[in-house]
Amino acid sequence: MDVVIAPAEQQHVDGICRVCAEGWRETYAGILPDEEIEATIEEFYTPERVAQEVRSPEDWDGWLVALNDKEVVGAGGGGLTEPNVGEVFVLYVAPSAKRRGIGTRLLEAITKQQLEHGATEQWVSIVPNNKIGKSFYQKHGFESVGEREAYSDTSDRNSLRLKRSV
Numbered sequence: 001m002d003v004v005i006a007p008a009e010q011q012h013v014d015g016i017c018r019v020c021a022e023g024w025r026e027t028y029a030g031i032l033p034d035e036e037i038e039a040t041i042e043e044f045y046t047p048e049r050v051a052q053e054v055r056s057p058e059d060w061d062g063w064l065v066a067l068n069d070k071e072v073v074g075a076g077g078g079g080l081t082e083p084n085v086g087e088v089f090v091l092y093v094a095p096s097a098k099r100r101g102i103g104t105r106l107l108e109a110i111t112k113q114q115l116e117h118g119a120t121e122q123w124v125s126i127v128p129n130n131k132i133g134k135s136f137y138q139k140h141g142f143e144s145v146g147e148r149e150a151y152s153d154t155s156d157r158n159s160l161r162l163k164r165s166v
Helices: 010-028 034-044 047-055 101-117 131-139
Strands: 001-008 065-069 071-082 087-093 121-126 143-149 160-163
Touching: 001 101, 010 034, 010 047, 010 065, 010 071, 010 087, 065 101, 071 101, 087 101, 121 131, 131 143, 131 160
Parallel strands: 087 121
Antiparallel strands: 001 065, 065 071, 071 087, 121 160, 143 160
């Protein structure tokens, strides 16, 4: 699979929504109630919201996509939350494209953006029982450092916080 990582464009919106929805469903099945999974997808991964974020990202570096030919097989993004502090806001790979290094390449691209903006550390929040995410981030040098309130209108749970130096 010859994958290219690139800034998202409007023609990638439906692919971003698909990959993130598939990723959420696969990652959180059996961990979160189906209603919460679908509510989160409806909150964050609608074509209208993603199209607006692609057009004019605010408070982050915007969407990056992993493309196999012209098909979106991964999507992610992050930004600085304060000087020198990067955050991975989202990173998903289509279930059919996993275990091919695409997530690693997206993380590297997000990290490169943050380093260019002066980041010296990088954070990510995940659902505490997300074994897929926890394993991925720990493999890339992140360490668990505690929990905080989740960033979502659809949940009252906490998020596990992971951090690494970059």
